């Protein structure tokens with residue numbers, strides 16, 4: 001399905017340039033940092049056309065992980081549109097998603113600093129941010145449980161084959177609620193034990209997160225699952 005879509009997309013791109021439509025959703029990308037070295041590197045080594053393609057592929061991938069084959073099952077994007085803007089942001093942040101507009105900002109300063117492969121690392125980041133667009137529960141604005149949302153976004157990135165070289169290894173970390181890579185590997189463990197776990201968890205996040213979600217879906221408290229997980233990797 002993703003391959004087929006990529007072919008359709010390539011012909012769309014020739015006409016539309018920086019935007020494409022998939023499953024009723026429009027994907028747009030803009031480079032607003034072309035005056036900075038990072039913005040120029042983005043154009044040379046990645047490009048807005050490729051970014052649009054990756055965002056649509058990442059969306060299909062995420063819907064698939066979330067078991068949301070029908071558009072009606074999905075969380076809607078604002079104006080049915082997902083936007084990427086490359087901007088120079090004066091902080092160390094790599095990228096972020098603004099939930100109120102389904103928009104992703106990629107920090108040109110980070111692109112400039114990348115020492116590894118720009119294609120792989122930026123694609124991994126886009127999978128993470130695109131997951132934020134589609135996951136339920138981001139209305140939890142207090143961000144008390146931001147770790148679960150960050151962990152799920154890195155889980156999708158991991159499943160897509162884009163775990164970053166700077167991540168901790170599976171089994172590392174001190175708690176399931178650390179977020180990002182640590183939580184992603186733990187969710188991966190749970191999802192292997194019970195395939196579809198993350199899809200069900202995402203569905204439950206419509207009503208906000210609770211530790212009880214793990215017990216309800218996995219039949220074991222999260223503390224116990226974490227102990228089993230650590231034991232699998234030698235404690």
Ligand SMILES: *[C@@H]1O[C@H](CO)[C@@H](O)[C@H](O)[C@H]1NC(C)=O
Pocket residue numbers: 032085087088
């Ligand atoms: C583009 O960059 C300018 C200057 O840095 C900034 O003021 C503006 O808000 C940016 N536009 C978008 C869409 O991010």
Ligand SMILES: *[C@@H]1O[C@H](CO)[C@@H](O)[C@H](O)[C@H]1NC(C)=O
Pocket residue numbers: 091092093094107109110113
């Ligand atoms: C890029 O590297 C410079 C120099 O080390 C650093 O000051 C800056 O914060 C880094 N930017 C990002 C987004 O990581």
Ligand SMILES: *[C@@H]1O[C@H](CO)[C@@H](O)[C@H](O)[C@H]1NC(C)=O
Pocket residue numbers: 067195196199200
């Ligand atoms: C996916 O969703 C369908 C219904 O929409 C359900 O029947 C099926 O069991 C789900 N698959 C998994 C792996 O949860």
